[in-house]
Amino acid sequence: MSTTIYYFTGTGNSLKVAKDLSGTLEEAKLVQICRKNIDNIDSDLSEKIGFVFPVYFSGLPIMVKEFLEKLQINKNAYIFAVATFGAGSGISVKQIENILNKKGAKLSASFGIAMPGNYLVMYSPYSEEKQQQRFKKEEEEIFKIAPIIKDNIAINKNSNLIANAIGEFIYKNFKPNDKDKNFWTDERCNGCGTCSKICPANNIKIIEGKPKWQHSCELCVGCIQWCPQEAIQYKKSTVKRGRYHHPNIKVIELFQSHRD
Ligand SMILES: Cc1cc2nc3c(=O)[nH]c(=O)nc-3n(C[C@H](O)[C@H](O)[C@H](O)COP(=O)(O)O)c2cc1C
Numbered sequence: 001m002s003t004t005i006y007y008f009t010g011t012g013n014s015l016k017v018a019k020d021l022s023g024t025l026e027e028a029k030l031v032q033i034c035r036k037n038i039d040n041i042d043s044d045l046s047e048k049i050g051f052v053f054p055v056y057f058s059g060l061p062i063m064v065k066e067f068l069e070k071l072q073i074n075k076n077a078y079i080f081a082v083a084t085f086g087a088g089s090g091i092s093v094k095q096i097e098n099i100l101n102k103k104g105a106k107l108s109a110s111f112g113i114a115m116p117g118n119y120l121v122m123y124s125p126y127s128e129e130k131q132q133q134r135f136k137k138e139e140e141e142i143f144k145i146a147p148i149i150k151d152n153i154a155i156n157k158n159s160n161l162i163a164n165a166i167g168e169f170i171y172k173n174f175k176p177n178d179k180d181k182n183f184w185t186d187e188r189c190n191g192c193g194t195c196s197k198i199c200p201a202n203n204i205k206i207i208e209g210k211p212k213w214q215h216s217c218e219l220c221v222g223c224i225q226w227c228p229q230e231a232i233q234y235k236k237s238t239v240k241r242g243r244y245h246h247p248n249i250k251v252i253e254l255f256q257s258h259r260d
Pocket of ligand 1: 009011013014015059084086087089115117119120127
């Protein structure tokens, strides 16, 4: 059975989950959701299709929404979604269901996996101990989820009206594009270009040896989290904070598919 797993990631949590799942499924193809792939989108005739993504402001990253809306999909496929998050999946699954339903397709199953929260703009990285707890839990969750997906088992989801209303309210305030005007570099920036290479939105140009954000930001915080010099800051709040990215994902894995 042909399987494609699409993933969006800023700091590697969702890529780790996507890789772990693909390892349990035969012939699973992993495809990154990024600007370049959206602009060259193919239709997907796979029999099993998965989406793995981080939750932003209770909902989907803007690019994931755009990707789902544009993707022509095999309507009879077994389709599953896996949200990664710090606290909860919010309305992200409902958003996917709505998009698929408009295409005449159906979400067969959805799952949520708690990972270290990465929203450095608001809080410091989790302690090493808490990160390790989440990584262990992730492995346990994959162990539970994998056979469900492998056997195409459908799972009914319960909807909580109050939680949905709160989620909708939070998501309305998610307008990431020009939030990148708050990024700046300190004296440690050596123009290495890592930020530009990993940006899934192709939103960072290196001009005269320094990154310049182009205002089509997804706020994935990959640039600030992966900078080898820790030279990127967001307003003043990040100056004294540590940095986080998934320890089992190499930065080069984020370079791969979206660069020419
Ligand atoms: C802009 C932004 C908003 C976020 N909003 C939420 C949220 O509403 N709820 C939540 O539980 N986690 C939230 N998070 C945390 C991420 O969903 C979580 O850390 C995720 O696993 C990151 O995945 P990644 O490493 O693949 O990018 C947010 C992170 C970012 C960067």
